[in-house]
Amino acid sequence: MGIIPACSGCPSPQKCGKGGICGKGRITMCHGSLGNARREALAILSASLVGVGASIGLAQTRQYPVFTPDHLNSAMKTVGLAFNLVGHSIEKHDPELAKDYLARARDQLATTITFWRDRKVEEAIALLRDNLKKMDALDTAMSVDKDKVDMRAVAELSRQVSASCEACHARYREQDPISKEYRVKSELLKP
Secondary structure, rough: OOOOOOOOOOOOOOOOOOOOEEEOEEEEOOOOHHHHHHHHHHHHHHHHHHHHHHHHHHHHHOOOOOOHHHHHHHHHHHHHHHHHHHHHHHOOOHHHHHHHHHHHHHHHHHHOHHHHHHOOHHHHHHHHHHHHHHHHHHHHHHHOOHHHHOOOHHHHHHHHHHHHHHHHHHHHEEEEOOOOOOOOOHHOOOO
């Protein structure tokens, strides 16, 4: 490459071979090689990118999605409502409707794993996974032809899911003495 003309603010009208930032803040090469100017520009750009990347990394102190106690409470209310409807559908010998409600309950329950992972409560994660497996077994039992569904086996699997829910509630839930509403135990509220 040839000589790059100095910017209009360069004090040196001759070939000085020095590059840098001129008085106007431009990266320039006063009559020298283009290679030096490119290296300097790349060095400045690289340093800027590293600084921006570090800033972004420091800003992300939590993983997403965030699952708050309010989210857990809302999800568990939906799970409870949907699973109660599963029970009513089973009592009425309607496995198709029970499957629909079970899918909703399972979907909501599965999302709560984020709450337990954020708080590193391994026992709750194990209980949750076990209950999801029981829900899957219940779904499988109801997934045969309607005339071939063993409703006694389905009812037993439903009781097993309910028992798993109650075991988790006994361990991780408390009742507010004033409002009588259930909530996650206060010692678990800090992530």
